[in-house]
Amino acid sequence: MTDDSLTHDSAPAAPQKLSRRGLLGLAGAGVVGLGVGVAGDRGVLSATASAGGSTAGGTSYPFFGEHQSGIVTPAQDRLHFAAFDMSTTATRSDLIELLQDWSTAAALMCQGKPVGEFGAVDGPYDAPPQDTGEALDLPTGGLTITIGFGPTLFVDASGADRFGIAAKQPTELTELPHFPADDLDAQRTGGDLCIQACSDDPQIAVHAIRNLSRIAFGRASLRWSQLGFGRTSSTSTSQVTPRNLFGFKDGTANIKAEEPGKVSKSVWVSSADAPTWMAGGSYLVARRIRMTIETWDRTALSEQEKIIGRTKGEGAPLSGGTEFTAPDFSVLGRADKPLIDADSHVRLAHPDSNAGSEILRRGYNFVDGNDNLGRLDAGLFFISYQRSPAQFIDIQMNLAKNDLMNEYIRHVGSGLFAVPPGAKKGSYVGAGLFS
Amino acid sequence: MTDDSLTHDSAPAAPQKLSRRGLLGLAGAGVVGLGVGVAGDRGVLSATASAGGSTAGGTSYPFFGEHQSGIVTPAQDRLHFAAFDMSTTATRSDLIELLQDWSTAAALMCQGKPVGEFGAVDGPYDAPPQDTGEALDLPTGGLTITIGFGPTLFVDASGADRFGIAAKQPTELTELPHFPADDLDAQRTGGDLCIQACSDDPQIAVHAIRNLSRIAFGRASLRWSQLGFGRTSSTSTSQVTPRNLFGFKDGTANIKAEEPGKVSKSVWVSSADAPTWMAGGSYLVARRIRMTIETWDRTALSEQEKIIGRTKGEGAPLSGGTEFTAPDFSVLGRADKPLIDADSHVRLAHPDSNAGSEILRRGYNFVDGNDNLGRLDAGLFFISYQRSPAQFIDIQMNLAKNDLMNEYIRHVGSGLFAVPPGAKKGSYVGAGLFS
Numbered sequence: 001m002t003d004d005s006l007t008h009d010s011a012p013a014a015p016q017k018l019s020r021r022g023l024l025g026l027a028g029a030g031v032v033g034l035g036v037g038v039a040g041d042r043g044v045l046s047a048t049a050s051a052g053g054s055t056a057g058g059t060s061y062p063f064f065g066e067h068q069s070g071i072v073t074p075a076q077d078r079l080h081f082a083a084f085d086m087s088t089t090a091t092r093s094d095l096i097e098l099l100q101d102w103s104t105a106a107a108l109m110c111q112g113k114p115v116g117e118f119g120a121v122d123g124p125y126d127a128p129p130q131d132t133g134e135a136l137d138l139p140t141g142g143l144t145i146t147i148g149f150g151p152t153l154f155v156d157a158s159g160a161d162r163f164g165i166a167a168k169q170p171t172e173l174t175e176l177p178h179f180p181a182d183d184l185d186a187q188r189t190g191g192d193l194c195i196q197a198c199s200d201d202p203q204i205a206v207h208a209i210r211n212l213s214r215i216a217f218g219r220a221s222l223r224w225s226q227l228g229f230g231r232t233s234s235t236s237t238s239q240v241t242p243r244n245l246f247g248f249k250d251g252t253a254n255i256k257a258e259e260p261g262k263v264s265k266s267v268w269v270s271s272a273d274a275p276t277w278m279a280g281g282s283y284l285v286a287r288r289i290r291m292t293i294e295t296w297d298r299t300a301l302s303e304q305e306k307i308i309g310r311t312k313g314e315g316a317p318l319s320g321g322t323e324f325t326a327p328d329f330s331v332l333g334r335a336d337k338p339l340i341d342a343d344s345h346v347r348l349a350h351p352d353s354n355a356g357s358e359i360l361r362r363g364y365n366f367v368d369g370n371d372n373l374g375r376l377d378a379g380l381f382f383i384s385y386q387r388s389p390a391q392f393i394d395i396q397m398n399l400a401k402n403d404l405m406n407e408y409i410r411h412v413g414s415g416l417f418a419v420p421p422g423a424k425k426g427s428y429v430g431a432g433l434f435s
Numbered sequence: 436m437t438d439d440s441l442t443h444d445s446a447p448a449a450p451q452k453l454s455r456r457g458l459l460g461l462a463g464a465g466v467v468g469l470g471v472g473v474a475g476d477r478g479v480l481s482a483t484a485s486a487g488g489s490t491a492g493g494t495s496y497p498f499f500g501e502h503q504s505g506i507v508t509p510a511q512d513r514l515h516f517a518a519f520d521m522s523t524t525a526t527r528s529d530l531i532e533l534l535q536d537w538s539t540a541a542a543l544m545c546q547g548k549p550v551g552e553f554g555a556v557d558g559p560y561d562a563p564p565q566d567t568g569e570a571l572d573l574p575t576g577g578l579t580i581t582i583g584f585g586p587t588l589f590v591d592a593s594g595a596d597r598f599g600i601a602a603k604q605p606t607e608l609t610e611l612p613h614f615p616a617d618d619l620d621a622q623r624t625g626g627d628l629c630i631q632a633c634s635d636d637p638q639i640a641v642h643a644i645r646n647l648s649r650i651a652f653g654r655a656s657l658r659w660s661q662l663g664f665g666r667t668s669s670t671s672t673s674q675v676t677p678r679n680l681f682g683f684k685d686g687t688a689n690i691k692a693e694e695p696g697k698v699s700k701s702v703w704v705s706s707a708d709a710p711t712w713m714a715g716g717s718y719l720v721a722r723r724i725r726m727t728i729e730t731w732d733r734t735a736l737s738e739q740e741k742i743i744g745r746t747k748g749e750g751a752p753l754s755g756g757t758e759f760t761a762p763d764f765s766v767l768g769r770a771d772k773p774l775i776d777a778d779s780h781v782r783l784a785h786p787d788s789n790a791g792s793e794i795l796r797r798g799y800n801f802v803d804g805n806d807n808l809g810r811l812d813a814g815l816f817f818i819s820y821q822r823s824p825a826q827f828i829d830i831q832m833n834l835a836k837n838d839l840m841n842e843y844i845r846h847v848g849s850g851l852f853a854v855p856p857g858a859k860k861g862s863y864v865g866a867g868l869f870s
Binding site for chain 1: 513515517560561562563564566567568569570571572622637638641644645648649656657658659660661662664665675678679680681682683684728729732733734735736737739747748800802803804805807808809810811813
């Protein structure tokens with residue numbers, strides 16, 4: 001490997017530079033023996049690491065575009081979600097630089113490339129590698145990286161407008177209301193920023209969050225994070241409906257990418273909505289929902305189906321038909337009781353019960369070991385995207401008050417984030433906030 | 436769906452029955468409204484659930500055989516590992532029945548079948564489903580289920596021979612010695628029994644542990660459990676070498692299934708070894724190794740490679756060649772210092788440094804969220820199989836004392852288990868203990 005391979009690589013034109021701060025973050029400022037000069041003076045990141053980029057192949061989605069990827073993108077199988085807090089000393093320009101650096105690095109990783117030079121004997125051998133390396137031999141894996149802003153980014157808990165963006169805060173971007181039976185853990189709730197990394201390979205999703213956390217060094221740090229191993233919703237008609245940890249098919253009636261009318265009505269913020277910098281964006285709700293699966297597993301099948309409102313095997317509504325038959329809430333059975341219980345999950349979550357409100361769900365199953373009583377710490381990491389948080393709030397308030405399922409679930413974490421539109425090539429996610 | 440489909444199914448001959456206790460465990464003994472009569476009286480589990488078994492297809496490995504699967508089986512991509520403790524009231528016959536039930540259920544799941552009737556309106560509709568259902572539509576996924584016995588199963592902490600098997604305890608099956616810098620968490624250490632579930636689909640591995648935990652209800656309960664998302668070793672020459680979270684290829688020199696001489700010398704307990712019931716079995720060591728990846732990531736590439744003894748990109752030994760070139764510890768570089776440091780991981784773990792001892796590694800990467808300082812709780816869930824625990828102990832004592840890597844890792848969980856040979860069809864794992 002000679003220097004030629006670094007200067008004459010055949011990769012696409014290098015995107016933006018990482019900032020000097022980003023490079024220092026990557027390279028570990030202040031560590032003894034660090035070749036800061038080497039790393040900093042090189043400036044431009046080589047898009048092809050000298051030790052070889054990721055294996056070509058696999059599905060890939062563009063990072064730049066009208067909308068951020070990872071929303072209507074066919075839901076990948078695995079998730080690493082992370083919420084960050086800005087450091088107490090961070091300034092407006094730090095935030096801008098961080099978003100620029102994240103965008104640069106994310107665009108590289110979505111192409112299956114390392115976030116920076118990986119190192120070679122003739123390169124920054126005495127500096128830390130700029131990419132952590134665990135995804136080096138892997139394909140692109142359908143990686144998407146989706147960035148969002150929490151309410152506290154605009155106005156912090158003390159009421160301060162730390163980054164000069166308070167005037168840009170969407171009216172609807174406030175803390176979610178307290179829902180009945182909410183049992184939120186502050187350590188799993190909120191955050192100034194969030195990143196959703198989805199991939200068909202968990203190592204690729206983990207690699208993305210890890211490297212974006214490193215890049216944030218000194219400017220923002222992880223507040224909480226969650227891995228999900230199995231998608232619980234389809235966002236495309238091309239996908240088989242998956243099952244959640246109640247063993248039921250989930251997301252049958254979800255909004256699909258192939259329904260442009262529903263997507264533009266219910267997912268994307270329109271240019272007619274305020275604020276204008278959010279046009280083409282969406283609002284992300286995350287809820288960590290612990291399922292008491294041991295109790296559920298001792299519940300009769302008849303009761304499980306009554307709670308869900310669908311059959312467990314086929315996923316058909318209890319009013320009849322097959323999985324994709326629309327539920328008919330008017331069909332009565334024995335003793336003139338509706339076949340689909342009035343307090344079943346499918347009925348309460350249905351648009352007909354919520355003034356037409358719909359949301360795009362994109363959740364994941366999780367298991368995080370077990371508790372001291374030998375119960376799996378398992379459940380659903382719920383993610384939804386909607387044009388307005390009000391859509392989620394209406395549905396969730398209805399569910400939290402009435403859903404038969406509440407006996408078997410507990411909401412223990414929560415977050416609401418404004419997800420700006422996609423960035424144009426050469427720009428960065430959230431640029432509209434600062435113009 | 437009529438009763439005919441239950442009695443005239445075309446599946447292979449139903450294996451053993453689950454015990455009445457197993458069915459009760461499955462069905463949730465003591466829950467109001469439980470149709471115990473229905474479930475218990477039916478007796479034989481239908482191998483094809485009335486709501487449809489898993490989708491055919493995918494790799495499958497036999498549960499029954501000379502050796503348990505999941506040891507020299509090509510390492511699957513995902514892991515759910517669980518350690519169990521017997522309940523304080525459990526008897527010898529409870530233990531036997533549990534092992535029978537686990538074997539029956541494991542054999543079904545390895546064929547991609549649910550562990551029992553899933554339920555139908557004309558079946559046990561008013562009883563809980565005997566399978567939790569979240570793997571219903573999934574293929575076999577290369578599932579293997581490997582069962583092991585901890586030292587405390589033979590003689591408990593108070594010195595009691597609770598199950599009448601103390602005389603059968605292998606001399607070598609005792610607590611592992613304390614290694615320098617061990618920082619073990621009792622909540623992640625030990626256990627009377629263990630189950631390793633590996634699959635290429637995490638939902639399938641999780642489904643297996645969940646259902647085996649349910650079956651154990653009242654007899655044994657989860658002590659600790661661990662998900663792993665990325666294999667860190669190849670156990671077959673047909674596999675690409677994966678990377679651990681240090682970003683290095685791992686397992687290049689691992690024992691491979693295609694090396695029968697090494698496998699029989701170093702993995703399987705021989706019929707000449709004591710005790711005879713272990714012949715064809717192996718010893719499993721599990722270590723939860725937390726990596727301080729944030730510190731590692733700020734370490735120069737040159738230092739990382741010195742610590743490992745291999746290049747990061749290619750995985751070649753620092754003495755030259757390519758990934759599969761044997762390391763040459765005698766090659767000297769500048770100032771007559773060896774190119775591969777005497778305290779490098781590759782050198783200290785090498786058979787030449789351990790009187791020829793080799794182990795078969797089968798570990799997984801993990802990330803379990805992050806700590807309060809914003810550091811990912813990440814690392815390697817190390818699993819190894821060896822003919823004798825002494826092989827692991829020799830190597831680990833050497834590493835724990837000298838390995839340059841120790842600055843970046845901390846062993847926080849540990850377990851040693853005797854993994855009996857595979858069961859014959861019609862018998863169960865561990866039968867040799869009770870004959």
